[in-house]
Amino acid sequence: MTAQAVIPGQGRVVTRFAPSPTGRLHLGHAMSAVLAHELARRAGGRFLLRIEDIDLARCREEHVAGISADLEWLGLDWDGAVVRQSSRLHLYAVALDRLKAQALVYPCFCTRAEIAASASAPHGSDAPIYPGTCRAIHDPDLTRPHCWRLDMARAVALAGPLSWSDNGTTIAADPAAQGDVVLARKDAPSSYHLAVTVDDADQGVTDIVRGVDLFAATHVHRLLQALLGLPTPRYHHHPLLTDERGERLAKRTGAPSLTAMREAGEDGLALAAALARGDYRPKTALRGR
Ligand code: GLU
Numbered sequence: 001m002t003a004q005a006v007i008p009g010q011g012r013v014v015t016r017f018a019p020s021p022t023g024r025l026h027l028g029h030a031m032s033a034v035l036a037h038e039l040a041r042r043a044g045g046r047f048l049l050r051i052e053d054i055d056l057a058r059c060r061e062e063h064v065a066g067i068s069a070d071l072e073w074l075g076l077d078w079d080g081a082v083v084r085q086s087s088r089l090h091l092y093a094v095a096l097d098r099l100k101a102q103a104l105v106y107p108c109f110c111t112r113a114e115i116a117a118s119a120s121a122p123h124g125s126d127a128p129i130y131p132g133t134c135r136a137i138h139d140p141d142l143t144r145p146h147c148w149r150l151d152m153a154r155a156v157a158l159a160g161p162l163s164w165s166d167n168g169t170t171i172a173a174d175p176a177a178q179g180d181v182v183l184a185r186k187d188a189p190s191s192y193h194l195a196v197t198v199d200d201a202d203q204g205v206t207d208i209v210r211g212v213d214l215f216a217a218t219h220v221h222r223l224l225q226a227l228l229g230l231p232t233p234r235y236h237h238h239p240l241l242t243d244e245r246g247e248r249l250a251k252r253t254g255a256p257s258l259t260a261m262r263e264a265g266e267d268g269l270a271l272a273a274a275l276a277r278g279d280y281r282p283k284t285a286l287r288g289r
Contacts, residue, residue: 013045014206020052021063024257025070027241034275036209037076049078053086054188070258073268085195092190095198104155107146108134129179148184159226166235175223197221201230212237
């Protein structure tokens with residue numbers, strides 16, 4: 001019988017690694033994957049691999065194969081079949097319909113340029129806060145290209161105060177700061193926010209391990225959980241890896257991909273062990289490919 005330990009009172013632990021195959025994996029991905037794998041294995045739980053490929057224009061099949069090869073190089077095994085978001089679009093459509101039925105979303109016809117040009121728009125975590133231009137359209141022409149946005153003020157009022165547990169600390173959710181986020185894109189039937197929230201619940205994920213760069217998004221995910229009647233997992237946002245100068249390791253700062261490290265003959269198991277211990281010191285930060 002395989003060990004399927006259950007943390008008393010918490011049920012079986014399920015974690016996941018959920019990369020988007022828009023490029024090669026980097027050290028930051030390795031850290032999330034290693035820590036999520038470690039959390040599951042220590043608890044005798046399950047570690048899932050989900051490919052977040054809803055952005056068909058940017059996702060590439062060669063990167064999907066690269067993800068499996070990189071995880072194997074790190075010595076990480078996953079449970080069950082690899083789930084791909086591109087085959088689950090019906091689930092996101094159902095969730096969006098539910099929000100439509102509650103009048104919590106509205107179609108938005110604005111272009112990126114129009115939103116960027118709205119001079120007074122304060123900036124959220126990574127995109128300008130949407131100024132709400134299309135919120136008041138009474139009779140929208142849905143034959144025109146449009147995305148669907150959450151009516152944040154209505155949603156927050158309906159949900160009331162929310163919080164989540166992050167590394168054991170209670171965090172008060174403040175989704176309003178993110179503005180009317182996109183839940184279904186013009187060019188894709190879902191956005192990251194909607195798909196990740198639906199999938200984590202549908203797959204029974206109990207513990208989400210990911211970089212602190214996604215902390216702001218968690219405010220939105222917590223709200224969507226409340227609106228859709230989904231359970232709230234525990235979150236474990238981890239710090240981002242930095243180089244010796246304290247700069248965040250990222251593709252754009254020249255950090256090497258895992259594939260490049262693997263092909264250069266580096267030891268993936270040693271890397272994974274160091275990341276799990278929290279004492280990995282990047283020596284290759286500026287030698288990127
Ligand atoms: N797919 C996201 C990414 O690659 C991560 C999703 C998550 O961990 O919530 O950045």
